[in-house]
Amino acid sequence: MWKRKNSVMSMWATGLLSLSVLAFTGCNNDDGEEDLGEGTMEIQMTDAPADNDNIDAVFVTVTSVKVDGQVVDGFEGPKTINVMALQNGKTEMLATDKFTAKSYENITLEIDSEMDEDGNSPGSYVEMADGTKNKLMSSDGEKAEYTFKGRSRVMADAKSTVVLDFDLRKFIRESDTGSASSFSFVSKSDLEGYLMFADEDNSGRVKGNYSGQIDTDEKVIVYAYKKGSFNESQEADEDADIQFKKAVSSTEVNGGLTKSFSFYFLEEGDYEFHFASYKENNAGEMELYGLIDAESETNADLLDNVEVQAGVEITLNIIADGI
Known part of the structure; x- marks a missing residue:
């Protein structure tokens, strides 16, 4: 037994x-590789405010979207988008497609300077407040690719949404040519590693109330940095090609008697926030005036260590105390 x-x-x-x-x-699939299944990724675009108040709109023409080097077949392009219309949490859907369930870290846009979605020229341009159009030139050729860095996990039989922060402040450079201004895309090499995307499911929101006088010729911009990455001498350097280059995102303080600001897509993690004042110069252009002494109403050191959690909205009460 x-x-x-x-x-x-x-x-x-x-x-x-x-x-x-x-x-x-x-x-495993027929090739002997593990079958991880597929999920859906939706790719959206948003924008942070530009520094130039004379700019009314910025149109860019996207001709291709790639995820980790793979062309996204679900992108129906070319597509011409007014990026400046995508501020304060507004987004534009670029593409949606099926992807192998795994993590992705690079999303690349090909941008056409010459031809828009209707076949007209220019493809990408700045529209000024007076209605004039200035072609956005590119030193990287007629069509240039720009890569946004981040991390998004596609799960099998599920949908994930990623949001690209186009951030015109970093993307566009203005130069004076005699009596007129010309605009161009910043080169790929200058932007490498400084364009970001966020996974919506892994992002939080930060809102703030701002107590402080803002003059009529002044603009206050709030910059969000990963904790420990801000270096004042480098980031606020007047001679730098791109000021506040390492900022993950930025937003403007708005309002009259009650002033506020909002960040909508901040990846989960620890951040520090810095406030900068811009004033109008004799040429009518906004230029950096200085960093603002600002602190939280409840904790003077809080702005150097703000924990952002996925799906959570944080409200900061800010007191500004001069430059």
Whole structure:
């Protein structure tokens, strides 16, 4: 009886092992690679405010979207978008497609300077407040690719949404040519590593109430940095090609008697926030006036260590105390 019992147990163990092997084999595709399943990724675009109040709109023409080097077939382009219309949490859907369930870290846009979605020229341009259009030139060629960095996890049979922060403040450079201004895209090499995207499911929101006088010729911009990444001498350098280059995002303080600001897509993590004053110069252009001494109403050191959690909205009460 003992031997019979052992025989039955051996048969049961062998059957279980065979079942496990079959289950494991069933998770592989015909090429011998593990089948992770597929999920849907939706790619959206948003923008942070530009520094120039004379700009009324900025149109860019996207001709291709890639995720980790893979062309997104679900992108229906070319597509011409007024990026400046996508501020304060507004987004534009670029593409949606199926992807292997795994993590992705790079989203690349190909942008056409020459031809828009209707075949007209220019493809990308700045529209001024007086209605004039200035073509956005590119030193990287007629069509240039720009890569946004981040991390998004696509889950099998689920949908994830990522939001690209176009951030015109970093993307566009203005130069004076005699009596007129010209605009151009910043080169890919200058922007490498400084364009970001966020996974919406892994993002939080920060809102703030701002107590402080803002003059009629002044603009206050709030910059969000990953904790420990802000260096005042580098980021606020007047001679830098791109000021506040390492900022993850930025937003403007708005309002009359009650002033406020909002960040809508901040990846979960620890941040610090810095406030900068811009004033109008003799040429009517906004230029950096200085960093503002600002602190939280409840904790003077809070702005250097704000924890952003996924799906959570934080409200900061800010007191500004001069430059």
